[in-house]
Amino acid sequence: MACAWDFQFRVLLLGDSGVGKTSLLRRYTEEEFIDSTVPTVGVDFCSRIEEPEAGVKVRLQFWDTAGQERYRAVTRSYYRNAACVILLFDLTARKTFESIQNWYQEVTERAQPHPLLYLLLGTKSDMRGQRSVAREEAQSLANSITAPYLETSAKTGSNISAALSLLCRELLSALRQEKQAPVEHSCGGCGVEEETPHKRILCTC
Ligand SMILES: Nc1nc2c(ncn2[C@@H]2O[C@H](COP(=O)(O)OP(=O)(O)OP(=O)(O)O)[C@@H](O)[C@H]2O)c(=O)[nH]1
Numbered sequence: 001m002a003c004a005w006d007f008q009f010r011v012l013l014l015g016d017s018g019v020g021k022t023s024l025l026r027r028y029t030e031e032e033f034i035d036s037t038v039p040t041v042g043v044d045f046c047s048r049i050e051e052p053e054a055g056v057k058v059r060l061q062f063w064d065t066a067g068q069e070r071y072r073a074v075t076r077s078y079y080r081n082a083a084c085v086i087l088l089f090d091l092t093a094r095k096t097f098e099s100i101q102n103w104y105q106e107v108t109e110r111a112q113p114h115p116l117l118y119l120l121l122g123t124k125s126d127m128r129g130q131r132s133v134a135r136e137e138a139q140s141l142a143n144s145i146t147a148p149y150l151e152t153s154a155k156t157g158s159n160i161s162a163a164l165s166l167l168c169r170e171l172l173s174a175l176r177q178e179k180q181a182p183v184e185h186s187c188g189g190c191g192v193e194e195e196t197p198h199k200r201i202l203c204t205c
Pocket of ligand 1: 020034067
């Protein structure tokens with residue numbers, strides 16, 4: 001049996017507690033929104049397969065980390081081999097925006113190898129009247145860390161598919177520019193043995 005995807009990337013979600021990491025993933029993978037969620041404990045996992053180009057299947061493997069400080073030691077252990085880091089802040093909670101620099105620093109200092117790509121998302125865009133971060137300042141922060149910036153809502157679904165499709169295309173493009181080191185890879189579970197050209201493509205069959 002062959003693998004059901006051609007490439008797999010680990011995507012790490014980071015941001016303060018309550019910014020909406022779990023909600024964004026739930027909207028993206030299950031097309032639902034829950035008004036009252038419980039804080040993530042440690043790290044949760046989920047995945048979805050995208051087809052950014054005809055015939056090219058990409059499996060995004062999400063690592064949804066707890067934003068609460070007390071889980072930091074656990075979540076840090078998952079930074080390794082993340083191909084992409086999605087940094088999230090709540091558009092209605094300024095403090096979460098101010099934390100983004102710290103989250104970015106946290107990853108750049110600890111993640112080995114360095115992630116290929118960062119994506120900055122302002123969440124809860126449906127709460128228009130309560131906005132406390134201007135689009136311009138968020139865009140300026142995104143520029144400073146060379147990350148695309150989008151505003152999303154897990155509640156309405158606004159921009160969520162767009163954000164993840166963008167991420168997929170950018171990852172493929174980075175991969176084609178050979179920004180990742182080669183490594184041998186063989187898969188025991190699905191019977192497919194192959195050399196993948198990039199170390200962050202891991203088969204977990
Ligand atoms: N209005 C609105 N509320 C949202 C949105 N996304 C998340 N929420 C709410 O924000 C709260 C926190 O959402 P979570 O997804 O649990 O946040 P989290 O970042 O995963 O939190 P931790 O697991 O503690 O790190 C919940 O009550 C959600 O319903 C959104 O797009 N719009």
